[in-house]
Amino acid sequence: MEPAELLAAYEQMAVIRRTEKAAHDLFLQGLVKGTTHLAAGHEAIAVGASAALRPDDYVFATYRGHHHAMARGATPEECLAELMSRATGLCRAKGGSMHLTKASTGMLGSYAIVGAHLPMAAGSAWSARLRGTDQIAVAFFGDGATNIGAFHEALNLAAVWKLPVLFVCENNLYMEYTPIADVTAVPRPAADRAPAYGVPGEVVDGNDVVAVQEVTARLAGRARAGDGPALLEAQTYRHFGHSRADPATYRPAEEVERWLRHDPLDLARERLAGMGVPEAVVGEADDRATAVVQKAVEAARTAPPPDPGQALTDVWADGGAAWRT
Amino acid sequence: MADVITYREAVAEGIAREMRRDPAVVCLGEDIGEAGGVFKTTAGLLKEFGPERVWDTPISEQAIVGAAMGAAMTGMRPVAEIMFSDFLACCWDYLANEIPKVRYMTGGQVTVPLVVRTANGGGLGFGAQHSQATENWALTVPGLKIAAPATPADVIGMMAAAIRSDDPVVFFEHKGLLATKGPPAPPDHVVELGRAAVVREGADVTLVALASMVPVALEAADVLAREGIDAEVVDLRCLVPLDMSTVLASLARTSRLVTVEENPYQGGWGATLVSVVADEGFGLLDAPLRRVAGECVPLPFADALEEQVIPTVGKVVATVRDLAAY
Numbered sequence: 215m216e217p218a219e220l221l222a223a224y225e226q227m228a229v230i231r232r233t234e235k236a237a238h239d240l241f242l243q244g245l246v247k248g249t250t251h252l253a254a255g256h257e258a259i260a261v262g263a264s265a266a267l268r269p270d271d272y273v274f275a276t277y278r279g280h281h282h283a284m285a286r287g288a289t290p291e292e293c294l295a296e297l298m299s300r301a302t303g304l305c306r307a308k309g310g311s312m313h314l315t316k317a318s319t320g321m322l323g324s325y326a327i328v329g330a331h332l333p334m335a336a337g338s339a340w341s342a343r344l345r346g347t348d349q350i351a352v353a354f355f356g357d358g359a360t361n362i363g364a365f366h367e368a369l370n371l372a373a374v375w376k377l378p379v380l381f382v383c384e385n386n387l388y389m390e391y392t393p394i395a396d397v398t399a400v401p402r403p404a405a406d407r408a409p410a411y412g413v414p415g416e417v418v419d420g421n422d423v424v425a426v427q428e429v430t431a432r433l434a435g436r437a438r439a440g441d442g443p444a445l446l447e448a449q450t451y452r453h454f455g456h457s458r459a460d461p462a463t464y465r466p467a468e469e470v471e472r473w474l475r476h477d478p479l480d481l482a483r484e485r486l487a488g489m490g491v492p493e494a495v496v497g498e499a500d501d502r503a504t505a506v507v508q509k510a511v512e513a514a515r516t517a518p519p520p521d522p523g524q525a526l527t528d529v530w531a532d533g534g535a536a537w538r539t
Numbered sequence: 540m541a542d543v544i545t546y547r548e549a550v551a552e553g554i555a556r557e558m559r560r561d562p563a564v565v566c567l568g569e570d571i572g573e574a575g576g577v578f579k580t581t582a583g584l585l586k587e588f589g590p591e592r593v594w595d596t597p598i599s600e601q602a603i604v605g606a607a608m609g610a611a612m613t614g615m616r617p618v619a620e621i622m623f624s625d626f627l628a629c630c631w632d633y634l635a636n637e638i639p640k641v642r643y644m645t646g647g648q649v650t651v652p653l654v655v656r657t658a659n660g661g662g663l664g665f666g667a668q669h670s671q672a673t674e675n676w677a678l679t680v681p682g683l684k685i686a687a688p689a690t691p692a693d694v695i696g697m698m699a700a701a702i703r704s705d706d707p708v709v710f711f712e713h714k715g716l717l718a719t720k721g722p723p724a725p726p727d728h729v730v731e732l733g734r735a736a737v738v739r740e741g742a743d744v745t746l747v748a749l750a751s752m753v754p755v756a757l758e759a760a761d762v763l764a765r766e767g768i769d770a771e772v773v774d775l776r777c778l779v780p781l782d783m784s785t786v787l788a789s790l791a792r793t794s795r796l797v798t799v800e801e802n803p804y805q806g807g808w809g810a811t812l813v814s815v816v817a818d819e820g821f822g823l824l825d826a827p828l829r830r831v832a833g834e835c836v837p838l839p840f841a842d843a844l845e846e847q848v849i850p851t852v853g854k855v856v857a858t859v860r861d862l863a864a865y
Contacts, residue, residue: 272609272613274609303646304646305644305645305646305648306646306647307646308643308644308645308646309644309645309646310644313644313645315644315645315648315649316648317612317645317648317649318648322609322612322613322649323641323645323649325637327632327636327637330601330605330632330633330636330637331605332605333601333604333605333606333608333609333633334605334606334608334609334612334637335609336602336605336606336609337605337606337607337608337609337610337611337612337613337617338609338610338612338613339609340606340609340610341609341610341613341614341615342613344565344591344610344615345614345615351609364601364602364605364632367597367599367601367602367605368601368602368605368606370597370599370602371596371597371599371602371606374597375594527647528642528643528646528647529639529642529643529681529682530642530682530705530706531642531650531652531704531705531706532705533647535681536780537681537779537780537781538733538779538780538781538782538783538815539733539780539782539783539784539785
């Protein structure tokens with residue numbers, strides 16, 4: 215990455231971090247109902263991978279997907295308005311935190327059934343090939359998804375059909391509340407499964423936005439050239455608990471401290487300093503991020519709720535919900 | 540054009556017609572290519588359209604339907620085959636949680652124009668895991684259209700409508716009807732989804748049936764006619780959209796109604812239908828509503844046992860005779 219690219223990536227990560235913090239605070243204030251699964255700590259995976267993709271590529275994410283929505287063009291305001299059940303939300307308040315989607319920019323959804331979107335990503339890659347484009351698809355998923363059937367079915371199908379799709383595991387060491395190592399037969403839950411499907415399996419420091427961008431660019435280039443899928447395991451850590459107000463006390467304090475010292479924003483800041491970007495310039499990026507998110511929170515707070523009539527729309531392609539004559 | 544066509548041939552012909560007119564239509568499923576499908580319902584498609592339009596898959600129902608969904612969201616019109624409708628359980632997440640919900644939960648951002656075709660129903664001695672009529676499973680989930688044709692011409696016309704639909708359609712092909720014959724469909728034949736057909740007119744009782752139960756209801760009507768009972772038979776064709784207008788109009792003529800369902804009585808589609816009749820057609824009724832449906836047990840293997848479970852002409856006739864007393 216050139217300094218300007220890295221600075222832009224840093225700012226995007228700073229926006230995501232602040233949006234997640236705002237979501238957390240708004241949840242505790244009772245302004246976000248249901249649940250949230252925050253991605254603070256995972257920012258470099260979304261931003262680094264996105265920097266290596268084309269605008270017309272497809273992205274599929276999980277219920278921990280705010281960072282992917284924002285990395286692919288959703289604004290903090292659209293995301294927070296969705297979380298706060300506002301008419302201006304990304305999905306018009308019909309999806310919520312777990313289903314952030316921005317189809318117009320190729321962010322084809324956040325799915326809350328573990329592993330379900332891996333076959334979909336393979337299918338969109340298949341579609342790209344059938345239509346003769348050289349788009350690729352990327353499915354981001356957690357370490358827990360590596361033990362569900364859809365993961366294995368998707369890997370095999372993508373491999374035998376040589377589809378242009380990347381499977382990117384965000385390994386944050388915990389499937390919900392349980393250490394992934396306690397419930398998985400191999401030490402690296404994603405990468406160690408790659409040989410079974412004859413696809414490249416790689417591991418990257420998921421907190422290093424430059425490393426993520428580089429490996430994604432290489433694997434994406436390979437897929438785009440017709441050389442088939444790959445499986446990337448990006449190692450990272452959650453800054454918040456699994457969901458809602460989970461304090462994540464099941465994680466050892468020493469482990470938490472070690473990972474917090476390996477923060478993706480700190481790492482990017484160090485890299486920027488190494489490139490000679492002045493601290494003041496980075497500080498300005500931080501200030502812009504803070505301002506954007508503050509403005510987004512205020513806009514979302516004051517936006518109107520959805521029209522109740524919207525509950526009975528959008529089932530069918532004609533916009534309606536009629537099931538009988 | 541042949542004088543008659545089998546239901547089996549109609550499936551392949553229905554798909555082929557749409558593949559000829561729209562290059563976005565592609566097929567995927569287990570054994571559908573060179574093998575032509577275990578029921579030969581895709582025979583000839585690979586030869587005519589080639590391997591870029593007809594794709595053999597591994598035995599991976601989640602990958603089949605999930606990939607179809609991803610392709611449908613990005614410009615294709617996939618037609619996915621699930622070999623036996625019992626196996627819909629293996630990819631039920633996609634039919635219950637993903638396909639019918641993604642448009643709604645994204646606030647209308649995406650459409651999913653796909654067809655999941657599947658061989659449905661019993662009567663062939665395939666036992667408990669290859670014989671079920673599972674249309675009612677799909678009926679429990681808002682957001683899926685459900686087609687279940689009874690004749691070769693309807694297979695072609697409804698296949699055209701299903702593939703052209705911008706909504707997801709689960710298309711049930713009845714195994715017991717595959718060898719049946721009927722008049723071929725005219726060119727560009729399209730049967731709009733959600734239009735039931737009155738296939739026999741009558742004045743005394745309305746029999747509402749679906750798929751293989753349509754010929755059962757028609758045969759029962761013949762028997763009843765010899766006893767002086769004039770039965771009208773409605774072929775429902777689809778469960779969603781459910782054509783209650785046609786059903787209620789028929790009831791207005793006959794004042795008695797019996798559903799003939801292959802699925803189990805518990806949770807069967809007729810329960811939904813008669814609940815609407817009870818609500819909106821109560822004043823039209825001169826007799827209780829009756830449902831002839833499958834027994835609430837797994838499908839047994841032996842013919843002598845299976846015919847105890849799946850509705851027969853005899854059961855329909857006996858039920859209607861009871862109603863005639865009112």
